[in-house]
Amino acid sequence: MNVTKISIYQLITLMTLFLLGSSIVLGLNLQAEENAWIINTGAAITGVLLFFFYAYLLKRNGWPEFHKLLELAFGKILGKVVLILYSLYFLYIAVRVLKDFIYFITQTFYYNIDHWIIAFVSVCLICYAAVLGLEAVARTSEILFVFTVLLITLIIFFSFLSGIMMGENIRPIIDLEILDLSNWVQYITFPYGEMVVFLVLFPFLNDHKRLMKHGWIAVVLSGVILITVSEIIIAILGAKVAALYTYPLVKAIEMIELLGIIQHLELLTAFAFIIVGFVKVSIFFISGAKGISYVFPILQEKFIIFLLGAMIFFGSFIIAKDLPEHLFIGLEVVPLYLHVPFQFILPLLILLLTWMKGRKKQRKGV
């Protein structure tokens, strides 16, 4: 019997760190240049709506666990198939984030260490987290949240203090001529659409009423942080330059120097990234593992975790040969062919099916 319970505080911190994961260092939609903040604001608002959509999906069915929700909508067998698909999707995204992680660490910390060492240690860490379970991760995230907010505040504080931010860089504030919304799929699927994984976590809350009341704060908070950070990046580097870098935040922060003592603040961004990356991968990994262990109840949970851990370890070598390919897949292929079906089409289908079943039942009842 699973009676894991997490509190609303823990969920908010988990969700904030989750949404900041990867996107904070990769820079959110910087290719939109000066208009990045408009697009980011739009994405955040969509994110809030998405949050309510996912929460509503569970609420109207009485907060069932994810696998029960799928069985409710698709029936026993088809539900299991969809569950496996979802688990694989979560695991795939986990591998993608892990890959981000590995590239980032090798590029900022070391220049000549084998990728597999970093991957191995990271996978061990994530497996350990998964073995300890969702509760331990949720509590850890409460503390990590404080650290992350502190780190980001420090970064913002020092970038203001060092005086390398140029007001001209963020102007024009609105440039309608180059405002291009054709990439909207990419804008809303990452990172906000990835909240679909919280369909697995929401049922474990101890107080569902407060989720509807306070849960959106996490989305807004991470939205505000992401907008602030991307504006700072643009203000320091200039919009055109910022769009060129893979890790624009690191590049921007590298330029800060104060009094000759405070330098190399990019360390702080590295810390922040490792924290949020850890939370993001663990959430995807734990959700994927939960799905798999439900489909195969014979296998021990620990065994599944280690099996999947080995899978994502090797997966991190297979999914992309190098960073450009990794980024290309991430920006062009995954949003359209993976994110859209799993984040929008399937949840809408679930909503439709459960709604129809509910009506049928009602009619029968009358």
Added chain:
Amino acid sequence: METAQKVLLTDSISKNTEMIKAQLGHSSDLFERELVLPYLHRKVHLIYLDGINDTSKIEDYILSPLAAISIKEEQSLNSMIDYLRLQVIQSINIVTETVKDKIVRMILEGKTAIFIEGEATCLLADTAKWPERSAPEPKVQRTSTGPDIAFNENGTYNLSLIRKTIKDPLLRVEKVKNPNIQTSISMVFIEGKVDKEILDEVRKKMDKINIPVILDVNYLEESLTDNTSSSFPLTLSSDRPDVVCAEVLSGKIAIVVDGTQFVLTLPSVFIQFFQSPDDYYILNRSTHTRRLGRLFFFMLSVLFPGLYISFTLYHPGLIPTSLLVGLIAQREIVPFPTIVEVFIFFWLIIIITEGSIRLPSGVVLTVTIFASITLGQQAVEAQLVQPATLVVLAASYVFSSVVPIYSLSLAYKRLTFRFIFLATILGLYGVLVGLIILLLHLCSLRSFGVPYLSPVAPFQPQDQKDAIFRLPIQHIINNDKSLFKEDPMRKK
């Protein structure tokens, strides 16, 4: 099994005393005093252990009343015992017993056994006088202000110190009734404040313990907690009555063990190990700075050697240039790689600490002089070690002393060593991974169902009054900590 072999007393007094003496192996400190009751002409034997009994008590309260009996008529047989118990013997604590093993056990606990001719029942009067030292000063947990009295090795005395402070009719002292334990153990708690489930769990675990003699509270500490592999103490032991009373007042259970000056309190949470009693005895100014400082410096002491290794070895580019120049200049003239240096001198620090704790106090001075002058100063002058390494390790060791509770500072060695190891193989990333693992571990720990990191994670807004911040006294007293607890039956 024990009930099956119950040996009862007989009517014959010589047989009875012989049986008891044989059980104790005719020990030379076992004294027997014979006397004959005047008028009644019945033999009485007293058996007691010399040394643990107060002979003047025996003389005053047992011997002289017995000798002064002045009735001539024989009482009926069953009331003879009652007559002696109720009217003659003047000891405060007196019981009757018929089972041999129990009598032997009570003699060992400092009672005087009184056998009467023709009676199959024995009277036992408490005349114990244990060797004890007078109230000492707290040795382990010292503070600058506040009460300066400590527990000693006498359980009754320790209980009396708690009673002295908490004059509450709801204060309960419960003796542990486990036949396997010979040491007397008492649980102290306040009815109504204590958490019933935790109390039941402790009782259950106490009944399972199979250790005849409990020399120190750590025996219980290890038997009661589930997770002994963790470096972190899940219970708090203190020799200060004020600390124990504060814990009991906030709804925790204190366990007093006879024979040790430490009293165990449980459940305990991580933040407690950074709270010193004088946080409450000094006017409430910047308590949070001190507590945060302790936490910060403890973490720094654990991380410092690891950070030193990872920066000098993996990320020299991240060190400010002026500092880097000095470090590289030192690096050039010494023979060993930095990692080897750190390992050698880390072990040396541990060895010197061991030595200074265990050695006779006269030799300690010699060892410390050799350690500081020869190993420290001369090693640098002989160009065997970088001064920076010594500074880092010494700073780390000194920082670890900020922890007010000793049992946590023992975790320092294990943790520091692990971080040195992680930094050696992975640099800064290793240190960060280690930190996250440490956090995960702390978050998964529970002390009797209470999450170890509460009230920080899970965050308890109502318990923040006295966690890192301390509100003025009148806000935190009369405000029970909620001791957020989880169902112990649930899975991890």
